Amino acid sequence: MAEAVDFKVIGTSPVRPDGVDKVTGRAQYGADLNLPGMIYGRVLRSPHAHARIKRIDTSRAEAIPGVYAVICGRDFPRGQSGEIGGEGGGDVADLAKNVMARDKVLYHGHAVAAVAARSPRIAEEALAAIEVEYEVLPPVLTLEQAMRPDAPLLDEHLYTKNLPEKPDKPSNIAAVMQLARGNVDEGFAQADVIVEGEYKIPMAHQGYIEPHACVANTNEAGQSTVWCCTQGHFEFRAMTAKVLEMNVADLKFIPSEIGGGFGGKTVIYLEPLAVLLSRKSRRPVKMTMSREEVFRATGPTSGTWIKIKVGAKKDGTMTAASAWMAYEAGAFPGAPMGPGAMSIFAPYNLPNFKVEAFDVLVNKPKVAAYRAPGAPQSMHAMECAVDELARKLGMDPIDLRLKNAADEGTQAPYGPKFPPIGLKACLEAAKRHPNYTRPKPPGAGRGVAVGFWFNVGMQSSAEVHINENGTVTVVEGNPDIGGSRASMCLMAAETLGVPYQNVRALIGDTESTGFSNVTGGSRTTFATGMAVVKACEDIIAQCKARAAATWGLDESQVEWQDGHAVPAPGVNADVKPLSLADIAANAARTGGPLLGRASLNAQGAGASFSVNFGDFAVDRDTGKVDVLSFTAIQDAGRAIHKAYVEGQMQGGAAQGLGWALNEEYIYDENGVMQNAGFLDYRIPVASDLPMIDTEIIEVPNPSHPYGVRGVGETPIVAPLAVASNAVRDALGIRINELPLSPPRILAAIEAAEAGAR
Amino acid sequence: MGAFAYVAPTRLDEALTVLSEHASQGRRAQVMAGGTDLLVQMRSVDREPRTIVDIKKLAETNRLDLASDPIFIGAAIPSAVLNENADFVALLPGLAEAADLIGSTQIQGRATLGGNLCNASPAGDTIPAMIAVGAVCVIAGRGGTRRLPVEDFVTGVGTKALRPDELLLGLEVPKPAPRSGDAYLRFIPRTEMDIAVAGCGVSVTLDDSGTCTAARVGIGAVAPRALLVPAAAEALIGSKLDDAALAAAGRACSEASSPITDKRGTADYRRKVVGVLCRRAGAIARDRARGN
Amino acid sequence: MVRVVFPNHLLSHTGGEREVEVAARNVRELLEALERRFPGSRDALRKSAVAIDGQIYQDAFLEPLEPGAEVFFMQRIEGG
């Protein structure tokens, strides 16, 4: 099926079914629900980055008129342990301590208590009345500091995992990981040219525009309904149940529309607090985070420190590469160093390599997934190294990458051989792209880099209901974060052979549809799309059976063509083809309503590679970088909704460029974030960017009925190194720390000038 | 703990009465024009209850008089309104630029020159531009009206020479002489939406031969308050505003600065960039004065 | 027989063995065989993803294994 490119609706860009509600303000997001009798919850947060909680006295807060409930660590069950699978999972005890501190606070902004009151202002007044006595401890704020043997410990019971022997003393290094093949020393010995580099990238936030928000309503039987913005309401239910030791059956999660997530809304923060406050106050409780709380207390992605070495022969053939990389986990283990290590060399056919990676605790918020977690940081280092290699070898940077590019059958650094992949197709498309063949603007620098993400499948459910007039309702369980309803409708329309306008998609809550993992991991169009296609195939099978019964034929004598049941070729039957509407209209006589369903654990999510390049200008007097043009080329397998695939590529490029040029968590020496707002956490604004040109490459993924590869995460990976390499090209200076902020660039220019003198 | 209150007087004497009553009773009142800084502060650093005195309904604070000399600019006129006035932009292009740089389009719909000044931030964009054009504060109090040059109005970070029973009515700006031009430039990491890392306003007047006969230079975000830099003006006066003179003025600005290192930039960076901005703004002001 | 390859972080469970040959017709049989061969490895193995002849499975169990198949154990991938 993947080869049948004669699609009727796939690859078009129709208006999304939820669009009108979103441009008119009707769509309800996390903070938009107001219930009768609802009260407001607020969180008291730690003023220290690292401290022991000696005492919490909530009595004065409880006495304030209009305050209905106050909770802190002692109100939570003590016994959590074990792991939570799926996205945003990890260790239950860590998750529980992250949503509400118990004995220790581990970052500035860590929740220590929460109140629910008649108005937000009374709730804030009550927060001020809670007394907390702290024993302040020295904060651990950098990787260098945290990894020193004598560093203050965040967790006295944490021993480094995955070492050959159990260590004899605790450490801030939660885990190590190694990945190797061949013999690195021999590989470097064969090299004619070797480049080495050391790169630092600071923590960065997903920066979704909608702050976390939820409403919880608990009844007298202890059953709770939670409305919230989430990337995965089933996983939120699982996590909340574990943290509160509740029966999953007593928790119902209803996903609102979601105002962005990028991985950051795969983790619970407010939800268990709202449930407890609602239980205690016996009222619906609404909780919303301020933007400041979002920055201080939700998961950004890791800051990193990476050392890299790559060797190649004169003709460009890479012989060996090695990397040492430390990732900030924040307050609890779980930095994405694993995928970082597995992705760093993924684009290249490398006979010899070695990667050593560290998951390191620091007194900063616990990191959460952010678009291709771990890969932008590690691949930035490699793509900068490859750029330096190209310079030393005098090769075009795309030619050098083509020479070493992974392809079908290449053994990926993380083990298996690649199935069909689109890296070479992307590189070739870049090489001939008019934006690449044209000369650079005078004075500007050009950077090139490759991006990659594995993509995942995971579990999805879908139901397809055929209405009495033949229109179609798709029910699935993945919050629509970027137009996925439209993609589901397109795949259903294509499969069933009906017009797109006849199909609508809705996202069921945890009680009205089957389990689905998060909208994340670039899995929704791939895995949930596969479930929708299978559910439609279920409908087609039923329609064929009903048509056969109607016509007095055998099921094998009926085929499905263009939305109609027709007699198979060679079957002699004088009957009129039956449309989906015809069959639906007669459903009562042929077996009742038409309902198709499918549930699966999708396997074979094809990796998506990208090639990005751009022209950047640098003001040598101020160090300011301007992005003059940017081109993103990516393998989508098959673009279901073309405009939304382009949108993923453009949006990911903007996020990657923001991280490269301006975004960073800035801390003072006490571990207090200095820029917890959109004023000083500088995400790109409209005037910062040019149009972002895109080219979609389609190397179909054989595992998906329409050839889909996930496209959501890969786009953020390459822009970091594109920016670094372009600035390197413009200035002739390699700057090895992001962001490429004006003070850093000006200092580098001056240091180079001083060195030249 | 007191309570919040909101009043929007329509007459100046009413407004002054509210302020003086609060002052005499030891209650806090705060004047609000556009509110774009005030409302943010009320939700973060300064939550203390107070009476908010909205001065947008007063005639005097909304008055824009471009015909008189000095020109009068009411303290409550939003920067978007100023920039929609072609005569204002033609007369004081540098000050208009500065007003156009305060925040987003949305912020400019509310933010005022008076508010930017009274917020007394070291980084207020319009303050160096006002200093450059020689703006004077017109301050109303129960005892009458007094005047104070803008460079003397802000006394430190967040502090100003305004008593609790006074309010800023507006600004007087001497009508620019023939062959005059002003310009303001600031540096921010993005293209919009940031607080100035450094800012510089320059105004110059030329004689028939193109020699600079008068100049004022104001710098912002490089000291606890925006400063007038006489040494920079001296470097310009008497010159043809050639590159050497502009560079000398830039050096004077760097030398006059005493910046800090913070999340927006290092001290070293600010000191250098304020000089760059002075050179560039000086060139723009010169070209405007020449009429090209 | 299928060829099984372990990543470094599982070597502590395999006594340092990086590659083994196992007789198994599907992943369930493979896991059982490995757990017998490497006592105490059960949790670590079952938490891993596997790649069978290049195709990554996050939760493999019933997947058939052709004779000569290559199975790589690897860390599970999550995404944003």
Added chain:
Amino acid sequence: MTKLHVTTSINGEEVDFLCEPQQTLLEVLRETLGRTGTKEGCATGDCGACSVLINDRLVCSCLVLAAEAQGQQVTTVEGIASEEGLHPIQQKFLEHAALQCGVCTPGLVIAAKALLDRDPDPDETTIRYWLAGNLCRCTGYDKIIRAVQDAAKTLAHPA
């Protein structure tokens, strides 16, 4: 706490409400009046999600006191479409896929309307700078700019 009585016009309709002196227009729109089309992204004037028009002037409703709305004309995203259907800006946002998550969209629709009401034929740079106060984290702005350009064309030459 003494509440203030405010009479205002929202989307052409007279509305009365009570508010506390320090409450913002955004909070009253959303929590008191249930008009949640206007979004809160930051509450500090940095993201533009709460954009509304007051007497046709584009502002952030998080930086306006509710009390200031007395006697003013407030326009929110809920008042942009008409009996004839969507406003061309809304239609073009849909056609160009200029929204992904959609939470910044109400503010962008309002801001774009304020622009095109003043300048029916803005160039790309003008649009980008006018919209610089409306953060979007999903799209990279490309399709938003194109939607506004296309809406300007439609408004200039209605079908």
